[in-house]
Amino acid sequence: LFWEVVMAELYENEYFIYNQVPVHVFCHNFDGLDIFTPLHWHRNIEFNLVTKGRILMNVDGNNKELYPGDWCVVNSSELHANQWIDTKDHFEGVAVQISKSFMDCWVGKDIRFAYPSEVSAAKEIENVLLTFGAYRDRGDTNNLAKMELVFHFLGLLQKYCIDDSIVDSKSNKAISNVKNIINYIDKHYQESLNLNDVADEFHYTSAHLSRMFKEHIGHNFYAYIQNVRLMHCVEEMKDNPDVRLLECAISNGFPNVKSFIQTFKKSFGCTPSDWLKKRNI
Numbered sequence: 001l002f003w004e005v006v007m008a009e010l011y012e013n014e015y016f017i018y019n020q021v022p023v024h025v026f027c028h029n030f031d032g033l034d035i036f037t038p039l040h041w042h043r044n045i046e047f048n049l050v051t052k053g054r055i056l057m058n059v060d061g062n063n064k065e066l067y068p069g070d071w072c073v074v075n076s077s078e079l080h081a082n083q084w085i086d087t088k089d090h091f092e093g094v095a096v097q098i099s100k101s102f103m104d105c106w107v108g109k110d111i112r113f114a115y116p117s118e119v120s121a122a123k124e125i126e127n128v129l130l131t132f133g134a135y136r137d138r139g140d141t142n143n144l145a146k147m148e149l150v151f152h153f154l155g156l157l158q159k160y161c162i163d164d165s166i167v168d169s170k171s172n173k174a175i176s177n178v179k180n181i182i183n184y185i186d187k188h189y190q191e192s193l194n195l196n197d198v199a200d201e202f203h204y205t206s207a208h209l210s211r212m213f214k215e216h217i218g219h220n221f222y223a224y225i226q227n228v229r230l231m232h233c234v235e236e237m238k239d240n241p242d243v244r245l246l247e248c249a250i251s252n253g254f255p256n257v258k259s260f261i262q263t264f265k266k267s268f269g270c271t272p273s274d275w276l277k278k279r280n281i
Contacts, residue, residue, distance in 0.1 A: 022099035035084040044097040046074040052092035094133035114163035121160035
């Protein structure tokens with residue numbers, strides 16, 4: 001839940017080698033436009049809990065609003081993103097990432113997890129996620145206690161959350177292809193990209209690429225590219241409030257400033273100039 005775009009080759013590796021506890025815990029506290037993580041994926045299994053406020057999660061093309069006490073799971077290599085529901089929102093939460101290789105060893109290779117059907121089980125897992133967050137806030141160095149919590153958590157997942165549904169191999173291949181396209185867009189968003197050119201790059205018809213994108217991303221091709229460009233513009237505006245909008249738009253791939261303003265207004269309900277004035281105030 002922070003603005004950090006990492007290339008696929010980094011997501012395909014895991015960095016738990018030097019950690020005694022194979023878990024990463026993030027405690028989040030964000031307002032407004034800072035409630036945003038672009039579409040990405042990684043090998044680790046991730047659990048996201050909302051403690052205050054709300055957030056819109058997109059996992060594997062499905063959008064879901066999460067409120068205090070709600071949590072969701074992101075399985076290994078699933079595409080996911082999140083953002084504000086309203087630009088005035090506040091969000092606090094805990095994200096726990098567990099090494100996939102560790103999960104493969106102790107729970108079962110390539111096991112997928114789903115939200116439990118039992119309310120009491122969901123509540124028990126919520127409490128464990130809160131405990132992870134408490135350890136993180138305190139800077140707790142008791143690794144034995146942490147590992148005890150990790151194995152307790154794995155026991156709950158194994159008991160309540162294993163997803164037995166069969167994943168279609170064709171769907172897996174399509175998702176893999178979509179990831180390659182996303183990585184390509186991340187590298188070339190500043191250039192003049194259109195559906196036909198990207199389809200040609202990956203040897204698809206434009207119609208097939210459009211359908212695949214909509215199915216697995218939840219947005220159409222052009223909306224996704226414009227959103228990537230928009231968020232890069234927003235980051236530039238945050239870092240430099242005096243930036244010229246024309247330069248900002250062109251340097252981040254918009255064909256002109258009019259297109260940038262229209263896209264910005266559609267997402268934020270105001271022009272970039274008005275947004276900068278409010279932010280400065």
